Amino acid sequence: MRRDFAARAERAADLLGVLARTALDSNPVPADWEHVTKIDPEGAKKLPLLYPLWLAETDALSVGGSADVTPANTEAAFDLLTGLSTPLCHEPSGADHVTERSHEDADLLLIPEVLNGNSEALVGTLGKAVESIRETLAPKLVREKAPWLSSRFVDYFADLGTTMLLSQAAFEAYIVQNPDSAAARESGVSAEDVLSPREAKQRAMAADRHLDSEILYLEYSGTFGGVKAVETLELLAPALSRARIWYGGGLADGEDVAEIRDAGADTVVVGDAFHDVAAAEAELLSLAEAELDTDTSKESLRAWTEVHVDADGPGARYLSTIPSVDDPVRLAREYSGTTVRAWLELQKRREQATESEEDSRSTVPVRRTALRVAIAPVVDGDIDQLAATIARAALAGRHDDENGEHGAAQLSVSGMEK
Structure with a gap:
């Protein structure tokens, strides 16, 4: 009798949970996220x-x-972000890669599951993550917060x-459609998959x-899905009940984004288009130093x-992928000019520090600088700490690039000769 009652109670609780998820938007992924920028920690x-x-x-x-990607460069990325x-x-x-630092600093943990890869990509990776959290991260956090507790x-x-951590995370159900990508190689997706x-x-x-996945991620990883992505x-869009639909891969401009969103994607994810901004910026700054x-x-x-900054440049193209940006060219010029x-100004301060035989890596005064104001x-x-971190990395250049201090290796200026 007790067992029957417990079973009925559990079914009733499950039904209430389904009704709540259907009637209320219980998805932890905000519905108003139209554009997500993916930051790759790779140097x-x-x-x-x-x-x-x-x-x-x-x-x-x-991130x-x-x-x-390593725990070290992941934490370096978090230092900057x-x-x-x-x-x-x-x-x-x-x-x-899930560390105490990332757990504290991330607003949301996204856990990937690849639906068309091998079993390792769907279950094995998740199992390793749960084991790592349960046997390493969680006990460490408990001991630090309450060192007096017994082992039990x-x-x-x-x-x-x-x-609790897993219940608060969002699970990303990936469909990887570019078999020539790094994502496909990592998840065992071949052309037949x-x-x-x-x-x-x-x-x-x-x-x-x-699976109650909060995100359904259609991933073309570096290539634009085009007609097939639109058809998918x-x-x-009409088939899913709770999951947000994310699309990533080859989004080069606003026209690509409009096509994908019109087809049913809730959110577009852009990665390479953003990192391309930094690659072009390094050249722009070298030219600015010379001219x-x-x-x-201000007028000059x-x-x-x-x-030097136009609609075909990476800055304007990245900004054009963001639906809320009305004039990407104007904004790209504004941000590039401020940069x-x-x-x-940082170069001038570096020269002054060198002339006074000070170590420009030790202390970077940032108050009233254009960097901090921006x-x-x-x-x-x-603000002062972040401005100092950016300034120190920019001034020290190759020194920090080699040692990876404070994520310096990931700034556009880290590989520039000074």
């Missing part, structure tokens, strides 16, 4: 010098990558903490209704920027 994927400006335009950030006004997510590609209670709270639009719909429905999204000086007037700098001004409106954390 070769650079950030613009004044990256807080550019990233203030996107709805959220996601993660498919190759050459924590404190910005933009929400910060962590999408670990390995169990050991540490184990109990670690188990409870693991369940690429799904037709209907097959993608069927697996997406299973993820939405059985048009099938997914401009710190005392260049504006005219110079208009010549040039900040860079030239990022102040988009930073919620310690």
Whole structure:
């Protein structure tokens, strides 16, 4: 009798949970995130010098990558991104990438599950992540918070903490459609595993209704899905109940984004288009050093920027992928001009420090600098600390690039000769 009552009570609770999820939007992934910028911690994927400006335009950030990602460079990326006004997510590609630091600083943990890869990509990676949290991270956090607890209670709270952490995370059900990508290699997706639009719909429905995945991620990883992606999204949109539909891959401009969103994607994810901004910026700053000086007037700098920053440049193209940006060219010129001004000022300070035989890496005064003034409106954390970190990395250049201090290797200027 008791067993029957318990079973009925459990079924009633499950029914109430289904009704709540259906009637209320219980998905932890905000519905108003239209644009997410993915930050790859790999050192070769650079950030613009004044990256807080550019990233203030996107709805959220996601830290993660498919190759050459380590706990160390993940934490270095968090050093640079924590404190910005933009929400910060962590999408670990390995169990050991979830650290105490990432747990504290990330607003949302995104856990990937690949629906068309091998069993390791769907279950094995998740199992390793749960094991790492349950047996390493959670007990460590409990012992640090309550060192007086006995081993029995540490184990109990670690188990409870693991369940709570996973319940607060968002599970990303990936459909990887580019077999030549790093994401495909990591998840065991071959050309034979690429799904037709209907097959993608069927697996997406299973993820939405059985796996309770909060995100259905259609991933073309570096290439634009085009007609097939549009056809797939048009099938997914009316078929899913709770999951948000994210699309990533080859989005080069606003036209691509409009096509994908019109087909049914709730959110577009842009990665390479943002990192391309930093690659072009390094060349722009080298040119500015040769042609401009710190005392260049606002009018002259504006005219110079208009010549060197246009609609075909990476800055304007990245900003054009953000639906809320009305004039990407104007904004790209504004941010690029501000960056040039900040860079030239930093170079002057570096020269002054060298002349006075001071170590420019030790103390970087940032108050009333163009750099600090520029990022102040988009930073919620310690503005002086972040401005000093950026300035120190920019001034020290190759020294920090080699040692990876404070994520310096990821700034656009870290590989520049000075």
